[in-house]
Amino acid sequence: MKFERLRLTGFKSFCDSADFKIEPGLTGVVGPNGCGKSNLVEALRWVMGETSFKNMRGSGMEDVIFGGSGRRPSRNNAEVVLLLDNSDRRAPAPFNDAETIEVARRIEREEGSTYRVNGREVRARDVQLLFADASTGARSPSLVRQGQIGEIISAKPQARRLILEEAAGISGLHSRRHEAELRLKGAEDNLLRVDDVLKQLDVQIDSLKRQARQSSRYRNLAADIRRHEALDHLVAWREHEASFAEARRRLDADLIEVAERTRAQGEAARLQA
């Protein structure tokens, strides 16, 4: 991975925009104590996705923003842009279509960091992977800070293993394994939740089946009741029809008798007269 240029704006002691060219071969930065040499290396680490403010020698990540000096007020944001040469097209697929890759990290007070690669917003994880795949990164032993050589010599085997793994170019794989394990864990959690939901649904299915049985019994009974009620009405109607016919017959007989009596009464009246 070839670094071409580092641009700092508002980062630590770099209040104004500063362009730091990294030419082929050896590039040296010379200056008196406290002039900001280590800040440059920290800017490199930071843009690569450093998450620990302690590694930035601060008490919070916002300490990387220019905090003001005797003559200049403080700023509210800081940005570091790192330009990578990608002419041999060895970047990961999503970023591999450009000649130069521009990785930018920006921090705003109280809003946290955002990352962009070639102008497109990406996750911190994507930037970390981009560098891990090229065997470098914010925590990479290829970035050696003051006093670190001594630490490596006296380091435990486990810590030395990290250096060897990075030299073998497999740190990207480790990062990916970690991400894959997290996703796997997420998928397992989801499966457990699905199991819970399935159990709940089983309970609901049992209760719904019971309700469905009750409802079908209710429908059969209701149909029986309706049929019997209809039969009752039919029987009652027939009974009423019979008694109506009987009443009509009696009415006809009574009418005949009334006519007979009227005629007899007429006859009697005539005889009396």
Ligand code: ATP
């Ligand atoms: P040395 O040679 O002693 O290691 P150096 O050249 O590496 O020093 P740095 O440690 O990079 O210097 O820079 C320290 C300087 O950066 C200090 O002067 C400090 O005041 C300044 N500085 C650090 N953080 C900020 C900030 N947030 N805002 C303004 N200035 C800052």
